Amino acid sequence: MNFCNRTEEVLAFVLGTMDQAGRASFESHLATCPVCSRELAIEQRIDRALAAPVEAPQELGERLGEALAVLAKPAGSRLHTPRILSWIAAAAVLTVLGWMISVRLLEGVLPPGAMGQLAGVLTRLTSSAGANLGTLIAAGSLTAAAVAIASLLPGE
Amino acid sequence: MGAFTDLVRSHSGLVYGIARRMVRDAHLAEDISQEVFLKAWLGIGLLRESASFTSWLASIANRASLDFLRRSRPEDPVGEEADEIPARPAEVPDQGSKLVEEALSLLGERDRLLLTLFYYKDLRASEVAGVTGIPEGSVRVYVHRARRRLRSLLEGREDELLQSN
Numbered sequence: 195m196n197f198c199n200r201t202e203e204v205l206a207f208v209l210g211t212m213d214q215a216g217r218a219s220f221e222s223h224l225a226t227c228p229v230c231s232r233e234l235a236i237e238q239r240i241d242r243a244l245a246a247p248v249e250a251p252q253e254l255g256e257r258l259g260e261a262l263a264v265l266a267k268p269a270g271s272r273l274h275t276p277r278i279l280s281w282i283a284a285a286a287v288l289t290v291l292g293w294m295i296s297v298r299l300l301e302g303v304l305p306p307g308a309m310g311q312l313a314g315v316l317t318r319l320t321s322s323a324g325a326n327l328g329t330l331i332a333a334g335s336l337t338a339a340a341v342a343i344a345s346l347l348p349g350e
Numbered sequence: 351m352g353a354f355t356d357l358v359r360s361h362s363g364l365v366y367g368i369a370r371r372m373v374r375d376a377h378l379a380e381d382i383s384q385e386v387f388l389k390a391w392l393g394i395g396l397l398r399e400s401a402s403f404t405s406w407l408a409s410i411a412n413r414a415s416l417d418f419l420r421r422s423r424p425e426d427p428v429g430e431e432a433d434e435i436p437a438r439p440a441e442v443p444d445q446g447s448k449l450v451e452e453a454l455s456l457l458g459e460r461d462r463l464l465l466t467l468f469y470y471k472d473l474r475a476s477e478v479a480g481v482t483g484i485p486e487g488s489v490r491v492y493v494h495r496a497r498r499r500l501r502s503l504l505e506g507r508e509d510e511l512l513q514s515n
Contacts, residue, residue, distance in 0.1 A: 258358055
């Protein structure tokens with residue numbers, strides 16, 4: 195015999211979705227039906243395979259450990275790069291402000307041609323400063339020097 | 351940090367298991383698992399106290415896996431139908447488990463997720479429902495259907511399955 199019209203009930207039996215009476219009845223049937231008994235063994239084998247715990251590979255644990263260790267570092271060491279960037283941004287703002295002030299101070303002191311040349315040099319230096327901290331410092335220094343010169347020159 | 355490391359240790363099997371069964375590739379599953387735990391680390395403050403960490407993590411793992419699948423084949427809808435990505439299943443302990451994993455990989459995404467979550471010991475039906483979007487009262491019905499489909503995929507392999515005990 196390789197067919198039984200109650201084989202369809204095996205899965206409900208395994209999943210525990212049968213009511214008490216149905217379960218008792220099917221248990222009695224199983225005792226006498228080799229088809230359903232075999233199907234029960236198959237479903238139980240599938241059940242075990244599905245319920246077997248999955249082990250994550252050891253490498254995953256190691257990779258996660260490294261990644262989390264980086265995240266767990268003290269805030270100061272992780273913020274090193276952003277802090278440099280904030281210094282650069284502050285320097286850029288101060289440079290532009292200094293440039294604007296010096297232009298105001300030098301207006302009317304230097305001849306018109308010299309004023310235009312100085313403005314061109316400062317503009318070129320500050321526009322390239324985003325990629326080069328040294329250039330930014332040079333622009334800031336030049337601006338400061340311009341302000342100092344302007345303050346030493348007699349007013350009109 | 352130590353507490354989170356403990357959570358990673360105790361949940362890595364679940365996250366890796368979801369990712370592996372969803373994307374059907376052991377190496378990609380590792381990458382996704384790492385992404386999931388980093389997201390969890392960054393977002394743990396958003397977890398409501400009443401919510402289960404396990405189901406929250408399972409949701410992140412599911413979303414990350416689905417995102418990966420959608421990026422891989424954006425034209426295909428996510429549904430019941432099996433898809434065509436060649437599987438690279440991970441090592442499994444015995445031939446019977448290998449057969450079941452192979453059959454599982456041929457099921458649709460929702461069935462794969464549902465069976466993975468349903469058989470994870472620490473998840474309640476309500477949590478499985480929350481992650482899968484299936485009504486709580488229907489979880490067992492859906493599991494029953496998924497198991498039927500799984501069983502049909504094992505048709506003709508029964509002897510191999512039984513001999514692997």
